[in-house]
Amino acid sequence: MSVQDFELVIGDKNWSSWSMRPWLLMRQAGIPFTETSIRLRQPDTREQILAHSPTGFVPALKWQGVVIGDSLAICETIADLYPTKKLWPSDTVARAMCRSAAAEMHSGFQNLRREMPMAVLEKHPGEGHTEEALADARRVVSLWRACRVRFGRQASEDQGFLFGSFSVADAMYAPVVTRFLTYDVDLAALGDDGTVSAYMDAVMTLPSMQDWIRGAEAEEAAKSPV
Incomplete structure (x- = not known):
């Protein structure tokens, strides 16, 4: 598939947590797509989104003449279309728990x-x-710790993520990682023994996450009056 096959419609990178999820998944997996960004919190935002998606919400993935709404549905679709990317764990139990974690988020x-x-x-x-x-x-801290201990650290290719390698669950929780940093959440007070902090470092140093942040900075700079 080429970049022409997918168009991902998203909102502001500083604010749109739901947009971040499929964007991060596709970029991290190396799946090409064209990006259409719609500025949120504007008088015509809904009208602009409706020109792309009947739901009136972002994100939306335009593909094969249809529009797929909802972050998890988009992530599920991409995982189905690219099984070799292993965006769900291959182990049956790990995959079930990965799906459960993603759905809980x-x-x-x-x-x-x-x-x-x-x-x-x-x-x-x-x-x-x-x-x-x-x-x-x-609860998030507890979930992340449990996934890292039971599945991530036991994976054949442990790259520091919830189930070893980057998965749909990591894409779904990536905005929470940024929230904990923005609001300076005391992880130790919530039960972290260092496992969650290390996991957050893995997410924040992802090339795709760094690209998202740079994109957010560029968008915010463009909004500023000259």
């Missing part, structure tokens, strides 16, 4: 999302540390 952690919205270029230490948001964060 997709449907859960509403308090964390609301109180600590993604802002990859910003620093807001201490903000959003409500009891409910930190309860979500504690």
Whole structure:
């Protein structure tokens, strides 16, 4: 498949956590695509998105004459189309748990999302540390530790990610990694023994993550008045 096969419609890289997920997955896996960016929080944002996707939300993947909405659906589609990229673990149990972790991120952690919205270029230490948001964060820390200990460290090719090599689950949780840094979440207080901190370092040093951050910086610079 070539770059002409996929068009990924996304929102601002500083804010759009759902856009980050499939973008990161595709870039990290080396899958070419054209990128269409729509500026969020503008009077015509919804109108601009509706020109690409009937859902009125980003991200949206345009492929083969159809529009695939929702981050997890896009990631699932890419994993299906590129089985040799091994975006799900090959072991049956590990794959089941990887899917479970991805689905939990997709449907859960509403308090964390609301109180600590993604802002990859910003620093807001201490903000959003409500009891409910930190309860979500504690669950994330527990999940990441469990995945690294049970599956990641035992994988034949452990590259520091939840299940060894980069997977859909890592793409789904990447925005949470940035949230913990933006809001200076105390990982040790939530039960981290260093495992989660090391995992976050692995995510943040991904070439694709660094590309995303540079893209966010360029977008923000373009918004600034001359």
